[in-house]
Amino acid sequence: MRRTLLIIAALMAAPLIASCGQSGEEPAAAGAEAAAAGDYERGPHNGRMLRDGAFAIEVTVFEDGVPPEYRLYAYRDGKPLDPRGVNAQVMIARLDGEKTTFAFNPQEDYLRANGVLVEPHSFDVVVTAREGGRNHRWAFPSYEGRTxxxxxxxxxxxxxxxxxxxxxVGDTVEIIGRVELDPTGSADVGAKYPGPVMAVYRNVGDRVGRGTLLARVESSNSLQTYSVYAPIAGVITQRNTNVGDVAGSEPLFVISDPSRTVATFPIFPRDIERIRPGQPVQIRGLEGERTQAATIRDFLPLAEVTSQAVTARASLPNRDGFWRPGMAVRGLVSVDQxxxxxxxxxxxxxxxxxxxxxxxxxxxxxxxxxxxxxxxxxxxxxxxxxxxxxxxxxxxxxxxxxxxxxxxxxxxxx
The missing domain is CATH 2.40.420.20 (conserved putative lor/sdh protein from methanococcus maripaludis s2 fold)
Structure with missing residues (x-):
């Protein structure tokens, strides 16, 4: 939906400039409406006819088996003229200000340009010709792929x-992995002293700030009740206690910061020699267009016994919560840069x-x-x-x- 809205907004706001060969014999200042229709006379060789009284030039671009080149055909009173009696030039001016002038040599029944017409074929054109002691000049826009x-x-x-x-620029290796919470962004919250749990104030899924009251525990040694606070900000991902339980050495809660995620990728033996920490990787979901640049951060020290894959990790900052733990992702790693x-x-x-x-x-x-x-x-x-x-x-x-x-x-x- 966002892409559709962007396109509609841009198209409504953007006046179009017409495509290649979109004008008749009007000079370049002619209206774009006529140009957009490609409304001009075509000659016997399907080229653009330029007329000045009884004399006419047909402008064609020939690219059948050769690089594109201008070919001109001359007529008087509708009849072909010997190209040896016509002297012509075509000057093109591109959008960036570059100008090229083509001279022509007679070839069989046409005049052939002395150079290649380089893509894109998008420019303002001036054609001049001299025959029988008379001079002729035409100007027209010929635009392509321009707006x-x-x-x-x-x-x-x-x-x-x-x-x-x-x-x-580097070659790429595609790898498939998943999103996980960054272990450095998690905290196990335990009881300071063992004893019965007197109160529990937070549950799984609750977002807490640093210093939020989570529970109250009575110390078995002093019989005094003390408070358990969140050591970091984040979301409670585990709650391992209820009122009446006896707190010991196991964590009562696990808090994770969802903005700190990593993408983990199994790297198989065929790629292990090409992928290294520090290499850039573009990460995206298996569906959609969201892409995020990252870097291969490190490798876990042990290989998976069955596949012999080693796990690579890339930091994946997640401030807007788009990347969710467990989500499958695709990575493109730049190698051999x-x-x-x-x-x-x-x-x-x-x-x-x-x-x-x-x-x-x-x-x-x-x-x-x-x-x-x-x-x-x-x-x-x-x-x-x-x-x-x-x-x-x-x-x-x-x-x-x-x-x-x-x-x-x-x-x-x-």
Missing amino acids: SITDAAARAAGITTETVGPQQ RTVPLAVRTDAIQQFRAFRVVFAKIGQTYEVRMLELGREGPEWTEVLSGIKPGTVYAAKNSYVIKADIDKSGASHDH
Whole structure:
């Protein structure tokens, strides 16, 4: 429900910028409504037709078995022109300010660009052509995987950002365990002197503060009654006495602090050489999306005889009481860590078309960056190409941005 509300809030607050190839022959200032519909004339090669009187250029992006490249077809009075009689250029300006100009060479019946059109195909385009002593110029937006979300709406949706740069990335080992109370957060409460229990004031499940009165006991030696107080704050998890019992050396109560829990994981022989104290681990329930970063704290000294597993423990602070003792959890342990020049948050990566992407943030606009990925860890994933160092990108709740782009019907069009 929370995710649904976040998406709705963000989408209502975020004006959309249209997808790749979403305009006719209007200049870049044309309304987004026409662009969103992809309402422009298509030519014989399914490209965008740009007309100036009797002369026309058809702009296509060819990517069948080759890296994407511009190909232009020229016409006069609806008839194809010899490409050797046309001189053309295409200039693209990307969201981050990068500009690229393509020159063209005649090839058979078309003009072929002298460079690769790098993903994403999202930019403002200016096309110029000269033929028969006449100059022609067109400008139009061609956007893909791009949307605008105000900073206020992004905050309301829980979207946060990171900057692309060097990070430590490691392989991962998945382990399954459970939540337990931290033994260091429990206290056995016994009688100071043996004798009959005269009164009991607290029961299992009661939350108590340090110094809370728990019981009164009569000393068998002095016959004086004394009070038993809680030595720590927490919840009573065991009550081992009633009025009339004789207190001895056994604890009357056990108090545990529920905010101090640990995740325990059996580590089997196949993984024991890879997992060590001090390694980071991402802990989550078997269901749901709650994730918490922790560190392998220590190992219990003895192995389980039958399975030969050794128990690893990771501290799991539990201030809001989400983690309950006995709950099954999954851990992803980072092993074999090394520093890589570029990395992004693993949770930031989304699927867009056939690509794995993050969304770069420039001003209040977010746009896809198609990534080539290397080593993937639970927290960070290595980036080999597709995004520039220092780029700010959506790190948390990036699914909201993807939902906004999907809602716009963004397509890969030209």
